[in-house]
Amino acid sequence: xxxxxxxxxxxxxxxxxxxxxxxxxxxxxxxxxxxxxxxxxxxxxxxxxxxxxxxxxxxxxxxxxxxxxxxxxxxxxxxxxxxxxxxxxxxxxxxxxxxxxxxxxxxxxxxxxxxxxxxxxxxxxxxxxxxxxxxxxxxxxxxxxxxxxxxxxxxxxxxxxxxxxxxxxxxxxxxxxxxxxxxxxxxxxxxxxxxxxxxxxxxxxxxxxxxxxxxxxxxxxxxxxxxxxxxxxxxxxxxxxxxxxxxxxxxxxxxxxxxxxxxxxxxxxxxxxxxxxxxxxxxxxxxxxxxxxxxxxxxxxxxxxxxxxxxxxxxxxxxxxxxxxxxxxxxxxxxxxxxxxxxxxxxxxxxxxxxxxxxxxxxxxxxxxxxxxxxxxxxxx
Ligand SMILES: NC(=O)c1ccc[n+]([C@@H]2O[C@H](COP(=O)([O-])OP(=O)(O)OC[C@H]3O[C@@H](n4cnc5c(N)ncnc54)[C@H](O)[C@@H]3O)[C@@H](O)[C@H]2O)c1
Ligand SMILES: O=C(O)[C@H](O)[C@H](O)COP(=O)(O)O
Numbered sequence: 402x403x404x405x406x407x408x409x410x411x412x413x414x415x416x417x418x419x420x421x422x423x424x425x426x427x428x429x430x431x432x433x434x435x436x437x438x439x440x441x442x443x444x445x446x447x448x449x450x451x452x453x454x455x456x457x458x459x460x461x462x463x464x465x466x467x468x469x470x471x472x473x474x475x476x477x478x479x480x481x482x483x484x485x486x487x488x489x490x491x492x493x494x495x496x497x498x499x500x501x502x503x504x505x506x507x508x509x510x511x512x513x514x515x516x517x518x519x520x521x522x523x524x525x526x527x528x529x530x531x532x533x534x535x536x537x538x539x540x541x542x543x544x545x546x547x548x549x550x551x552x553x554x555x556x557x558x559x560x561x562x563x564x565x566x567x568x569x570x571x572x573x574x575x576x577x578x579x580x581x582x583x584x585x586x587x588x589x590x591x592x593x594x595x596x597x598x599x600x601x602x603x604x605x606x607x608x609x610x611x612x613x614x615x616x617x618x619x620x621x622x623x624x625x626x627x628x629x630x631x632x633x634x635x636x637x638x639x640x641x642x643x644x645x646x647x648x649x650x651x652x653x654x655x656x657x658x659x660x661x662x663x664x665x666x667x668x669x670x671x672x673x674x675x676x677x678x679x680x681x682x683x684x685x686x687x688x689x690x691x692x693x694x695x696x697x698x699x700x701x702x703x704x705x706x707x708x709x710x711x712x713x714x715x716x717x718x719x720x721x722x723x724x725x726x727x728x729x730x731x732x733x734x735x736x737x738x739x740x741x742x743x744x745x746x747x748x749x750x751x752x753x754x755x756x757x758x759x760x761x762x763x764x765x766x767x768x769x770x771x772x773x774x775x776x777x778x779x780x781x782x
Contacts (some may be wrong), residue, residue: 404426404685405425405426406427407427407446407749408426408427408443408444408445409422409427409431409444409445409447409448410436410441410444410446410447410569411429411430411431411446411447411449412432412433412436412439412448412450412453412471413431413432413433413748414428414433414450414594415450415668415671416665416669416671416672416698416746417669417697418430418448418672419653420694420697421672421673421675422448422523422676424762425431425446426445426740431772433450433451433452433453434452434453434744436449436459436494438459438460438462438463441460441465442463442464443546443555444463444464444465445464445465446451446465446467446468446469446679447460447465447467447468448468448469448470448471448672449468449469449470449471449477449509451470451472451474451476451477451479451659452470452477452744454477455477455478456479456482457479457482459748460482460483460486465488466766467487467488467490467682467683468483468488468491469490469492469493469618469675469678470491470493471493471496471668471671471674471675472493472496472497472662472671473493473494473495473497473532473533473662473771474492474581475581476494476581476613480493485729489678489682491674491675491679491682492733493526493670493671493675495666496662496667496671496674497574497661497662497663497668497670497671498533498536498662498667499536499664499667499755499757500663500664500753501535501536501537501579501611501661501662501721502533502537502539502540502778503608503664503755503756504611504637504660504661504720504722505537505780506540506716506777507717507720507721508655509525509575509609510712510716511655511717511722511723512607512633512635512654512655516765520541520546521544521612523546523547523574523575524547524548524549524572524574524575525541525546525549525573525575525577525638526550526551526569526572526575526576527546527548527549527550527551527569527571527575527577527579528551528552528566528576528577528580529551529578529579529581530552530555531551531552531579531581533579533611537577537579538550538683539776540776540778543772543775543777544628544776548565549563549568549569549572549573551563551564551569553567554587556632557587566593566598566664566769567598570585570598570601570602571601571602571603573603573606573609574603574605574606574607575606575609576602576606576608576609577611578594578608578609578616578617579611579612580612580613581612582612582616584732590612590613591615591616592617592621593616594608594616594617594618594627595602595621596618596621596624596625599621599622599629600625600629601633604629604632605632606632607632607633607635608632608635609635609636609637609667610637610638611637611662612734613638614638614639614640614641616638618640619639619641619649620640623646623648623649623652626652627652630652633654634652634653634654635653635654635655635656636649636653636656637657637659637660637661638657638659638661639659641741641753642659643658643739643740643741644740644743645733645739645743647733647736649772650730650733655726656725656726656729656730657722657729658725658729658732658743658747660750663699663702663747664674664753664754664755665695665752665753666695666698666754666757666758667754668696668753669691669694669753670764671689672694673689673694693737695758700752700754701758701760702719702754702758702759702760703759703762704718704719704760704761704762705763705771706761706762706763706764706765707763707764708763708764711770712770712773712774715774715779716777718759719753719754719755728746732745732750755778756774756778756779757778757780759779761774762780766781
């Protein structure tokens with residue numbers, strides 16, 4: 402196999418493809434939802450995002466020998482089918498975990514200022530404490546916030562410090578869901594929140610889902626929330642996406658089109674992780690650095706401080722949930738085209754950097770603010 406004339410079929414929404422895979426051969430970019438078996442009949446590599454269902458049927462009779470998904474989630478991949486056909490596989494674990502943690506912190510700071518509470522007086526429950534949940538845990542702990550953690554697989558593996566889901570639901574002021582979508586096995590997460598346990602949620606609490614839509618039974622959620630409008634809903638993921646239930650969308654305070662992880666840094670990191678995994682698959686040494694790919698993307702974020710800012714103001718200069726929410730609400734205007742608009746919002750998502758990439762200039766923050774900024778991921782000189 403020559404490594405310069407491979408046929409690569411890739412989702413058109415994967416960034417930095419030319420830089421990281423161009424030298425391996427010809428790249429054919431396709432809309433992820435439309436990639437089908439006939440597109441793969443001469444393909445060596447298939448690079449996807451979460452919207453391509455990689456099934457036995459998709460790869461049957463194709464010469465594909467490596468599949469990569471530039472995402473954390475893998476619920477769209479039939480890993481057993483790939484293994485049966487001895488096709489190499491890699492996802493991008495943790496690639497956009499910082500982006501999701503920052504999305505959550507930014508949302509919570511927004512709701513705290515709207516409702517007039519201090520985050521440090523709240524108890525936050527994190528369900529699913531993996532790459533995303535851990536980074537959220539680190540940030541919130543560093544801000545002095547009390548946490549309740551639920552992760553039965555980690556608990557079963559001997560990790561400590563977890564509570565049962567029911568007690569988390571009963572005690573947390575803010576509930577953040579960060580589990581993968583798992584339908585089978587010992588710890589399924591499908592409809593983890595449902596008609597039976599949603600009523601356990603405390604009055605006036607906040608429920609945020611940035612995992613996968615079906616982790617909450619959306620029909621039960623709508624029904625319950627109509628009786629419990631005191632609860633603030635923050636939803637980035639939807640059970641039938643790209644189709645969104647317009648009635649549920651109207652109940653949420655912040656609704657977004659599955660973009661919690663959509664930082665430029667997280668996306669490029671995802672492609673780069675596939676590049677290194679592919680190099681390993683074919684037994685060559687990766688030569689391209691992640692930092693070079695990010696530098697070439699050339700989207701610096703400079704934040705000039707005048708000394709009047711607090712943590713929320715600065716975090717919202719990196720990521721402002723309200724802008725995404727407004728675009729999302731606008732996309733619901735016509736039921737017929739709503740799913741296409743959902744995909745378009747994702748395809749044309751504005752450049753968003755992570756806190757670690759921001760350069761703070763102007764008036765130096767005092768120690769208290771500097772500590773908070775470091776807690777949420779800024780790097781201060
Ligand atoms: N909205 C977005 O843009 C976005 C971005 C990144 C990831 N995600 C989703 O978030 C998920 C989590 O990401 P991650 O990087 O933390 O994954 P991860 O695999 O590192 O961690 C997932 C954690 O969830 C735990 N878990 C599994 N089943 C559980 C259950 N039934 N109840 C409670 N905990 C359970 C696991 O033990 C693990 O610790 C991904 O699988 C993906 O579906 C969404
Ligand atoms: O699993 C992930 O990494 C995230 O959900 C990711 O943001 C999905 O993005 P998509 O592949 O749908 O563009």
